[in-house]
Amino acid sequence: MTESAVVTHTGNNTLKDGWFSEISPEMWPGQANSLEIQEKLYDAQSEFQHVQVFKTSTYGNLLVLDGCIQATERDEFAYQEMIAHLPLCAISREPKRVLIIGGGDGGALREVTRHQYVERVEMAEIDGMVPEVSKKFMPYMARGFEDERATVMICDGVKFVESCEEGTYDCVIVDSSDPIGPASVLFEERFFRSVFKALKPGGVVCTQGECLWLHGELIGDTLEMCKKVFVGGSVSYAYCTIPTYPSGQIGFVLASKPEVDGKTVTFERPSREAPKTKEGSTLKPLKYYNSAIHSAAFVLPEFARQIVEPHLVPGNDAAA
């Protein structure tokens, strides 16, 4: 029935025998997810990273950055929907202005554009190659780039946020890669202080929060840092399942800046319904997010609860 097999890692990027394997001795030692490849569609070195696209046998097209799986057409919706709708449905008032840091594949942007009350969504992506590759090889993921409310800036997101006027955004989404290499600055206190400043009172941030099964210490540190930076605000942690990320899950760190009257967002309870697909829209209906999974995503297995709970700050906004 099932064959178990030898895996030979030769440490380079050729696709001998047709499998792509994701190895990171720093981030997920001793384990590797592999996808069967039919064809290499793209392979180039950008100014910042190694960008590859493969056609897989069973996961559609696959985007790889510096050897790490960023997205497959089959399961990208899980991460993209959750990183966008958790903050946008939790925030107490309707969000008008949203900033995405990173997220050059366009998936989080596509999800933000589902919210009709969003008037303006800006993206600061450092690597111009990523949006171009995504538009060409993963067109449904890149659909958000066509939205007239979207502005894409190819620039350093850290510098962009630092230069923002105070109180500009209702929501900042940090859609980064792992905290080793170029994205490591997006896990530093200095960056979170800039984000805090760039948010309106009552505004929220949602950042890619790694995996509870792998990165407990990093998650604890990031939450503790948010607690320190988001003075008077709330801090929480949620997760989703997604087969092609290491260990099959990824989490989200959420924090809110307090309103002038001291109210803070209760992330665990959505303030509004899931966005409806607009009449005539070419977007498919939501496939992962719904209001029930919003709340359930904050409920953690016991080992993870013990890691995370000491670092949380509950919200105080008890509106129905």
Added chain:
Amino acid sequence: MTESAVVTHTGNNTLKDGWFSEISPEMWPGQANSLEIQEKLYDAQSEFQHVQVFKTSTYGNLLVLDGCIQATERDEFAYQEMIAHLPLCAISREPKRVLIIGGGDGGALREVTRHQYVERVEMAEIDGMVPEVSKKFMPYMARGFEDERATVMICDGVKFVESCEEGTYDCVIVDSSDPIGPASVLFEERFFRSVFKALKPGGVVCTQGECLWLHGELIGDTLEMCKKVFVGGSVSYAYCTIPTYPSGQIGFVLASKPEVDGKTVTFERPSREAPKTKEGSTLKPLKYYNSAIHSAAFVLPEFARQIVEPHLVPGNDAAA
């Protein structure tokens, strides 16, 4: 930082270059989870299957049956706790007598023994080699075999259940491998009819329910079959995350036989607290299960909700 690499599948079981890879063109085509191996500890053909144990670099000892990952010491608790405590904490009255079909590694048995009101727990495992190997190489997983309330029978679980007296058990746990090969009978209607008969009124069954991301059709069929067999009862579906199972998750099919007065178990709401570790016990505290994750485990992402919900039968036991 991260190296992407070639994976070469030679289709045999030697561990060249030190990685074990789990491939199944039938059950999870185009994807493979791999673990880095330090040593092969055991390798034998039993009467029923190929049994292997490896020492991994980062997941402790690994038990493999017919090329499929059954358990690692690092993450086995997730599956074992959930397959035992979901049914045992959901059932309305305190369960006294429990049957495990399969589960020869002993992990589900260990979890059942945490419940102090359980008076007797029997196991019907077809392959005597599995408990022996588990005791030797994964002693903590096999801890339940030492409990004086446990009886292990090396026999065909299907025949055993068929021959059971009607109304014998409060809970039946079907801890099977995948529904191809020897375990396929454990997914058939005839087997579920025997389980229904073997349960007391108000009794519950919990079976390994595969992965929502991979086996939607199989899950839908199994639930529909339970709906047909458990006449007047309730049917539900939950899941847990576990890194070393395909796609990082596994699910559970739960069904209840109605009480004489027509009451049925509401699986989504636990009827009692998580079992406490007994004074002086050598069991570690629970690492996955808690009362909040019990309820959250039934809340499904939208794509999965659409597959599962048409086949569910809600419970009517509204006791607090």
